[in-house]
Amino acid sequence: MRYAVLGGGPSGLYFALLAKKANPNDDVIVVERNPPDATFGWGVVFSEETLGALRDADYETYTEIGESFARWNAIDIYYHDTKIRSRGHVFTGISRKVLLNILQRRCNALGVRLEFEREIRDLAEFEGADLIVGADGINGLVRRTYGEFFKPQVVTHPTKYVWFGSDMPLDAFTFIFRRNDHGLFQVHAYPFDAHTCTFIVECPEDAWRRAGLESASEADSIAYCEALFQPELRGRRLMSNRSLWVNFATLRQETWHRGQVVVLGDAAHTAHFSIGSGTKLAMEDSIALVDALRRHHDLPAALNDYEMERQPVVERFQEAALESSSYFEHVSRYAQFDPRQFAFNLLTRSRRITYVNLTQRDPELVRTVDSWFAAAAIGSPDGALRLSPPPMFAPFQIGDLTLPNRVAVAVGSDLEEAARLGAGLVITEFVSVTEDGRITSETPVIDRTTQDHLRLAVERIHKAGSRVALQLGHAGRRGSMRPRSEGVDRPLRQGGWRLTAASPIAYTPHAALPKEMTGRDIAHLVKVFALAAKAAAGCGFDALELNFAHGYLVAGFISPLTNRRTDEYGGSLENRMRLPLAVLDLVRTTWERPLLVRISASDWAPGGSDLDEAVAIAALLKTHGCDLVHAVMGQTIWEGRPDYRRLFGVPASDRIRNEAGIPTLATGNITTADDVNTILAAGRADLCMLDLRATG
């Protein structure tokens, strides 16, 4: 076989040496346009797992790499005026230049031909090669030639960042957060030998402009950053190496090969620098590709096998990297966090590390977070007991009400079952404020006949140690449907009732057309909500949840997709919120206990409300006496674009809680205690709706 490798970075060299080692008769050439000792960027990070793979693939280079490593196990977080150290995270780093030198020497020893300072302009120059390996990066020739065939998707990230080096001695992966008049800047720094570290500075684009960095020279940028991070640098220098401010681009491609051409590393995929996995993924690609070539005599089968092995792994890292980059893009949201919660949130940002993983790595830190969380939960000053429950079992205070734990469950009509679950908060099924506000013929209405039943249920739930909220709503255009055991949103054929809504738009093609509500209808609706709230108090409910979500009547006013009114109840957000806030205001006059409001934080539909608007809605609800927002998603319209991924409602809860400054209940495919503890400790919600669905 004759292999032509484009690009003399770690992945290209590693592929070349492994391929040559596997079959010394093969002809392997690496072409690199820069000289052998030129390198851009500073250090490279590997995990223990990657080191194991490197050891198995080529013991000779592994030994050399091992001798040149910096190893550390801590993450330092500089935030406000504190420094928090978390231990138990094993990292190793090496100078990129040293790594390249080791790989180049090994290539030479094995007989790989290395051609530096040769610029390839056309892949035709490699005619005769059995396989062309594109290790030439995201903007390299191979992608320029085959880019479209690989079906690329490129996401450009909004923040600006720059790679510096520094002679600051570090013994930990270091995050520094510093706010000045221009904005919030953060540093990702990690050591790669005893004297030098990589020092990446990242900031929002507007901060970068305000700081004048748009037009700054390299020297000016260095001066600015040195001054900004003077407290941590303590007189050490920043060093430049073609250090330009850029935006990171995440590259995904549907396929990584065509005919006799295959890509690896950054030419195949990229993952945001904040999880430090670029070189690791690239070198693992090299190992997998050589293994696949050894397993198969047939080239297409080998390339396919390589892709099948690597794509799922890379996708997982890309998912994590997107979570991580999104965290850094919005980190100013968490500026009010206690440093312990800030640290926990930072460490669990990519979702790859959860409460349980972090407990294994750093039990002391998690204990500290648990103690702080439990103490804060009961309003106690610091110095709580060192033995504290995990966040899921910390109590939660809303007004005078104390929930024994942080788990909420939604139940159907079987409140008996609800009492047995042990959740801190039980939320009833949808109970209608009026007969014509029912969803289906089975939806209960709060009236004299149901109150006795509800009162008994509340007593039973209290006896079991839980607290219970009554969910009140009016179905609006989603009313007059069949029982949900027969399907959802299927209109009743007989015995239906007339529907009302913000605007006369049927929920489904077969559903009845609702009547547009008049001013009198609206005034009446507000009153019946207040009356229902009064009845709820009589039943002994601990809390009330107003359902302003999922396309029901009140939600119909909030979403621009379902509210086409031209009066004072339609148009601007202020107008669309007029009815919901009127309901809230009047309910508040008859209901003194905790008041929850359920909203669809996104309509999951183009042209509908999104998370930005949800933050504004939540802020309005807060000023009108709402104590907690229950953030759900979608169902505003019949044919939306839902996304049921794991924890799908948590980003909405996170934003509402930390931007509108109101407690939240998070929902959305939350199925484990580990998820609940992670979400709570990281400050992404105050309560979690645990999905106790039957599995298996």
Add this chain to the structure above:
Amino acid sequence: MNIGVGLPTSTPGINAELLLDWAKRADAGPFSSLGVVDRVAYQNYEPFTALAAAAAVTRRVRLATMVVIAPLRNTAILAKQAASLDAISGGRLTLGLAVGARGEDYQASGIDSRGRGRRFAEQLEAIRDVWEEGKIGPTPKRPGPQMLVGGSSGEALARMARYADGYMHGGGPARAFAGAASKALTAWSDLGRPGRPRLWGMGYFALGDGITDAGAEYLRHYYAFTGPFAEKIAAGNLTSPGAIADFIRGYEDAGCDELVLFPTVSGIEQIDRLAEVIG
């Protein structure tokens, strides 16, 4: 978990005799269902026709469309065909429906593929009404044939949770099934549907010396519309008893209710070999 087998209706060399023999053996064997795929611009048998033939020579197995591309069909006729097949087979129909992924099937049928998702949702809303209203017969026994919906998008899962009895997965390794199943369960509870959806999965197999390449070749051809992804599907063909056992275990762990294994080569010995592996 039940295990079903696909009818050879799209592999090279299909014929009526094989189809009927295969169906009889499935009915006698350890299989719980017979599945068929649906394409228009392809050398395959139309799914309702094939299942009607199978219904005539079987007494026990369920007859499953996996899946019928609903928007290519008139809703009333589709509902009538399904109800008829269900009646002829004594209530053994499992009607799997989806929008399909192949533009050429839409072109060949003269149907615009744009807006197919919404049209599909409208069909789902209508089909049960047709069955229940009694105007277009035969009227099935309530609640009508088991109906499943396939597709991986959030929209597909919401349609499934609103109107169907369960979810029909489109194939792939067990972890892909597990991910889709978790979303299906979530969609179901998010929409407030009581109970849980039935979960169906599918896989491909070819058992015996020297036929592996033919099986892979068929899958490459059948899935050519997916571009380079067809190679991955071809590589997932189960070609050894061990691979089949692992696959079954993975699906069972992921909560699958019914796993249907489709042949990738035409040959009556294939179902015998599969029956032997399953035991």
